[in-house]
Amino acid sequence: MKKSSIAVVLVVLCLGYLALAPTAGFAQAVYGSIFGIVTDTSGAAVSGAKVTVTSLGKGTKVETTTNDTGNYVVTHLIPGKYDVRAELAGFKAFEVKAIDVFADTATPLDAKIQVGAVTETVTVTAEETPMLKTDRADVATLFTEKVVTELPIFNRNFTDFQLLTPGTQKLGWSHAASENPQGSLQINVNGQHFSGSSFQLDGTDNRDPILGIIVINPNLESVTETKIATQNYDAEFGQALAAVITAQTRSGTNEIHGSAFWFRRSDQLQARDPFTQSTQNSLTGKFIPDSLWNQYGGSVGGPILKNKLFAFGDYQGTRQKVGNSQRLSVPTLLVRNTCLAGLDCNLSEYLGAGQIYDPNSGNQVNGTGRTAFNGNIIPVATRPLSPQAVALLKLLPAPNTTTGTSQNGTIGNFVASGTGGFDNDVFDVRVDHSTTSKMHTFGRYSLADFRLTGRGAFDTGSIFVGGHGLGLDGFAGESKTRNHSLASGFDYAVGSSLYTDFRFGYFKYHVTVNPNGLGSTPAKDVGILGLNTSDPLTGGMPAFFIGDGGQAGGDIAFGYGLSDRLARCNCPLIENEDQFQVVNNWSKIVSNHNFKLGADIRYARNLRVPSDAHRAGELSFYKERTEQRVQNPDGTFSANGGVPLASFLLSDVGQLQRYVSTTSNAGERQKRWFFYGQDTWRVTPNLTFNYGLRWEIYFPQTVTSTGAGGFVDVATGNVLVAGVGGIDSSMNVENSLKNFAPRLGVAYRWRQKTVIRMGYGRSFDIGVFGSIFGHSVTQNLPVLARQQVQGADKFLSAFSLAPPGAPGFVFPTVPSSGQFPLPDGVNQFVQTKRMRLPTVDAWNLTVQREVTPSLTAEIGYVGNKGTHVFAGNGPDYNCNQPSVVGFATGVSNSARRPFFPKFGWTQDLRCHLEDASNNYHALQTKVEKRFSHGYQFLAHYTWAKAINFDGDYYNTDPKVNRGPNDFNRAHVFVLVNLWELPVGKGKRFAGNISRMADYLIGGWQVNAVTNWSSGLPFSPSYNECGNDRDTGPCRPDIVGNVQSGISKNGWFTITSGPLATNGTTSGPWRRPQVGQFGTAGRNSLYGPRFFNTDMSLFKNFVITERVRGQFRFEAFNFFNHVNLGTPSNCVDCSDGGKITSTAAPLRQLQFGLKFGF
DSSP states (O other): OOHHHHHHHHHHHHHHHHHHOOOOOOOOSSOEEEEEEEEETTSOBOOSOEEEEEETTTOOEEEEEOOTTSEEEEEEEOSEEEEEEEEOTTBOEEEEEEEEEOTTOEEEOOEEEOBSOTTOEEEEEGGGSOOOOOSOOOEEEEEEHHHHHHSOOGGGOGGGGGGGSTTEEEOSOOOOTTTOTTOOOOEEETTBOGGGOEEEETTEEOEETTTTEESSOOOGGGEEEEEEEEEOOOTTOOSOSSOEEEEEEOOOOSSOEEEEEEEEEEEEEEOOOTTTSSSOOTTTOOSSOOEEEEEEEEEEEEEEETTTEEEEEEEEEEEEEEEEEEEEOOOOHHHHHHGGGTSOEEOGGGTTTOOOEETTSSOTTTOBSOEEOGGGEEOTTTSOOOHHHHHHHHTSOOOOOOTTOBTTTTBSOEEEEEEEEEEEEEEEEEEEEEEETTEEEEEEEEEEEEEEEEOBTTOBTTBOOBOSBOSGGGOOEEEEEEEEEEEEEEEEEOSSSEEEEEEEEEEEEEEEEEOTTTTOOHHHHTTOOSSSOSSGGGOSOOEEEESSTTOTTOOEEEBOSSSTTTTOOOOSEEEEEEEEEEEEEEEEEETTEEEEEEEEEEEEEEEEEOOSSOTTOEEEEOGGGGEEEEEOTTSOEEEEEOOHHHHHHTTEEOEEEEEEESOSOOEEEEEEEEEEEEEEEEEETTEEEEEEEEEEEEOOOEESSTTSOEEEETTTTEEEETTSTTOOTTTTOBOOOOOEEEEEEEEEEETTTEEEEEEEEEEEOOOSTTSSSSTTTTTSTTTEEEEEEEOSSTTSOSEESSTTOSOOOOOOOOOTTSEEEOOTTOOOEEEOSBOOOOEEEEEEEEEEEEEETTEEEEEEEEEEEEEEEOSTTSSOEETTOOOSTTTTTTOOTGGGSTTHHHHOOOSOOEEEOOOEEEEEEEEEEEEEEEEETTEEEEEEEEEEEEEEEOSTTTTTOGGGGEEEOTTOOSEEEEEEEEEEOSBSTTSSBSTTOOHHHHHHHSSEEEEEEEEEEOOOEEOOBOTTGGGTOSSSOOOOEEOSOOOEEEETTEEEOOOSSOOOSTTOEETTEEOOOTTOOOSSOTTOEEOOOEEEEEEEEEEEEESSSSOEEEEEEEEETTTOOOOBOOOOOBTTSTTTTOOOSBSSOOOEEEEEEEEEO
């Protein structure tokens, strides 16, 4: 029997058991629970006591009785505040008022009842109930509604709360706003890849697996709570290697409640960056570009039918204008008045960059014997310029500044300034229905709509020449995103101890990004053929790179593309992804056991049409085309001269690369089936065991139609085409049915106030960027190719701008067998022939101590080991990277590639092999005080070490680049405070003042978040590395002690001069021999520490009995601390060790006004 058939049989058996078995457990992703033991004053268990749990907001009640050991459990509680009452004839009733219940949390509540009349009641407040976690061993932090809505969070971004939990680190980069307008932060959790964190909203999936980001970033006004479990979560949770972030939206209650808010921030209240904003902009006269951020909205909730039907809705709008100034390079006035005016082309201003030689003269094989253009003036009578190049340069503006230029006024002679817009609207609607005393239903719909626009620095009117973007994050173009999320479900009490719940979830992540002028054909209009083709995705201005960034004699870049030198626009781009999800859970309470069993079935669809390499073309022009080469006595060649602008004007393209595809409708599909079973066994009142098993099945992704995907088989060198010959729609990839994830935990309560917890768990995930699901098969031949055309050497031209223009790409013919050899030079994705899932084994040992009923302290060892994970920070690495062995003896780059001898492949291959490992070990401590007496705080410290492999050179020798994770800060301390000052009416001080006086001195509140961290690691390098190796890391030998942390002008010890020859030693550094990597380790140096405090000051005031107001003043980076960026890592460069950037923005002030009723 085929393995796929075995999987179906096993699933059917599980579903049948699911329908019949009563011994399952209650779901926690949406619901919370209350559990405990009822005893008398002697400590003896009391059986048969009635426990009643009443919702304060909805008025609903749930009743149960204690078993023969005195234990009780009340499950399937919607998060909120509840009264709990325990009573039995002959005893006084015991009651706790307004206790909080949170999702995925079991609230312990033991009751000690006294002999007396049942009409008498002993009442305890929620503040007196213990905070100890005695039912599970997960490592988690819970944030209540008060914390979520009142902490100073930049842009009120929900994903920021991850950084308030132990073991988290923010990456030094983020996804572009054009594809991530919802602002999902990229955060490593306990050393694992940022994409390994699962987001759940109302118990349904809320993560896009392609980019590893949140789909609906909820309005904080809609969130009642969030729990962030970083390790050892229950078996109910999966598809996550790092954290599971659950959030619950608000529901209506029996009373009408609502809010309205408005927040504002602008450049007028922003501190200057000391590196980039120390001088005034020559166009605007301002130090800081114009910027304005406004966010506004509100919420309302209440009853439709009292005690039965409730509704809640919220809206949030954001309007942002972002200013941007850029110093760029354009042709000089002399060039415009000669070269672009039909006169002899005078490039004499570029003589400092190099002498220009006629590339059509001399030896056309080795570049020797070329004739110089006297004075760098090209005589157009005998050497005509390219009319296409001239026409394009005429579209660029003239220089507008001489201040701050370099290279004789040819570099940095144009200053552009402008603003881009970024608007979004988000809303949620939720309905809850207490159908019967045994059944509750809910439904929630969310929509997030984003619009991002920006103009290129050279765009004028309706002529879109592009260049560096002036919008948010340097973006130019137009991005539109519309994300949807739907969650609905019900829970039903089948009997007194048997429960079930059902959920349906759906999300859609839809992004469209276009360059400005997509419908135009500017290259075709000036006579360049083969770029703006009949394919509508090739419209708009191609990308032109005249010289490398900062290179003398060029540094001109215009057009559209993903490059940081241009518009940061992966466009045109279509991303249309959605997922359907069905969840069913059963729970059975038997004596002191809580059995759980459940299934989570998902079906995902994705269509991604990218332009990582701009589809209209990315054309590069090199100085080598107009340089002179001289043959040395030993047979080697040296070069002099050359100006990239001359190469462009003479029509000589050095390189062309672009995406070319046969269709824009090739998408992927994938089924994901998850099953779990778990038992929580309360062995004694002080000892609890959790044990469970999760089974995750990820079916191989399939494509939407015949020929819509390809798989590169590195064993045969063939591309396997989906649906052709004997190849199925999954390209014959084999499934893995062994993805079993055990979960174990124990919690022991020692002497009432101390809990010792131990946990172990295995987790699997889907990866990111197409590693298991996504574009890795539909962006291969025969669908898509990354065309690359270049000369055999940089001094040779790839082709001319003149007709016939850019050569087209010819897709291979697919034979009836469905297999053809992968051509040389075509960069493709490579995957394993059998599904291999990223896997993490995680464990913890934690001790928690109750200091007071509202204050606990804990200390723990947290560790994990990743298997089949990514090498480095992305899912793919180059598995056809050349070895350095043979470089010193002259073996060619191609011949040193592993697949060259067998298949003749000289191209890079992007390999999704998931064959690396990592590990993490940390001491994590936490002190937490629940909100009481007007004060709440959370403080935690992490001392951690995370080790992994980098993707560079991994295929040849993984040990070369093993070292600390790029984002591992060894020490992190975080302090969170909320303090309502005890002054004013009803407070400890001045409690009896008048209402007017209270408006002045009462109602003040201070909130703050402080982060202190040690520095990020980085690897040293040296200047002439390219002469010693052409592959692998560039690191010197370390032969002495290196001091670090010296100053921003010299962070670490560098050499006294260049390491000119191999074996040269200067200070603690030595240049290695040719063909060898230096002994300095990966990430062996550490950068500056990080310190930041975000603080807010609130003034709360009463307007009427039901209406309250709140004025907010918020300061991000309150102390205006300059957090220095990572220094230049070159040990023998003139700027080595210097720091020229900041790691975080300087102080920004924000004002807000909020009303609640």
